[in-house]
Amino acid sequence: MELKLLSVALLLTVSLASTQAVVPPQEYWKSVLSSTRMPKAIKDILDQTYTIDEDGTVDDAGTGVASDVGNGRGTSVDVGKGGVTVSTGSRKRRPVYVGVKPGSNPFQYIYAATETQLHDDSNTALFFLEKDLKQGKTMELHFTKSSNDAAFLPREVANTKPFSSNKLSEIYSMYSVKPNSIEAETMKETIKECEAPGIEGEDKYCTTSLESMIDFTKSKLGKDIKAISTEVREQTPKQKYTITGEIRRVVVKKSVVCHKENYPYAVFYCHKTQETRFYVAPMEGSDGTGVKAVVACHTDTSKWNPKHLAFQVLKVQPGSVPICHFLPEDHIVWFSN
Secondary structure (H helix, E strand, O other): OHHHHHHHHHHHHHHHHOOOOOOOHHHHHHHHOOOOOOOHHHHHHHOOEEEEOOOOEEEHHHOOOEEEOOOOOOEEEEOOOOOOEEEEOOOOOOOOOOOOOOOOOOOOOOOOOOHHHHOOOOOEOOOEEHHHOOOOOEEEEOOOOOOOOOOOOOHHHHOOOOOOHHHHHHHHHHOOOOOOOHHHHHHHHHHHHHHOOOOOOOEEEEEOOHHHHHHHHHHHHOOOEEEEOOEEOOOOOOEEEEEOOOOEEEOOOOEEEEEEOOOOOOOEEEEEEOOEEEEEEEEEEOOOOEEEEEEEEEOOOOOOOOOOHHHHHHOOOOOOOOEEEEOOOOEEEEEEO
């Protein structure tokens, strides 16, 4: 068995070397951020897999979209857990992820609240005021593991993929997506959102690989950077969570925040901000579940959509007070070390 796996590994190495080297994303992290702790949000995505098909193509996160990287042999490549492991066997295809309805993400500040959001459980603390961020405070929350399990593609592969509104027909064909389907609309809106100009003063960019995320962040913050994300010990139903310990402020002058988008492979909407305060709050659910929650408090909301969910829930006006929210598990905050 060891010999067989070794042979597969050698074939994979030769096939990748036969074109341009396809380096696993975590290897790039090690090369440029060797002393930086990798946040859970990135580790979770790196634990996803992609497949080298029999014709030497990379099957993007099991969705069936191929990229030519050489002459593989139906090998499953696990790019997570600190290294690359190789195993043989059949692969399963997964559908294109469809999650948040396009235009309804509550953490995109250009959008007005949807009717669904306005009628959701008002007891769930999506947004709150900074004065309420204190030890002993209890809130109704639902920390959920994102079902968007799209994997990071190596940059060499991601760069071969069309990602623009004028290439939609080609993109749909790649993913065997019907043009009038919900999946097609979701992908279209993600690309549209990435191409649209940011709100006034926002420096934004959509990254299509972990490598491009790191490079964009370093171009805005400098070479010495760190990253944090919300960490939940285990998934639980919606319940009451209490801030149980000292709240630590992450002192930064500027930062880059990256939000995972709905797409067949990992795409992140990243934007630089200088008008946000970040905190890390230890929390405990009523069932004992522990959470290290990252909190973003936006100090200047004057450019947000006046009908944004936060204003309607908190009954405040744009630009009047700082507005806070807990970051979902697949959001990443970057800052200078």
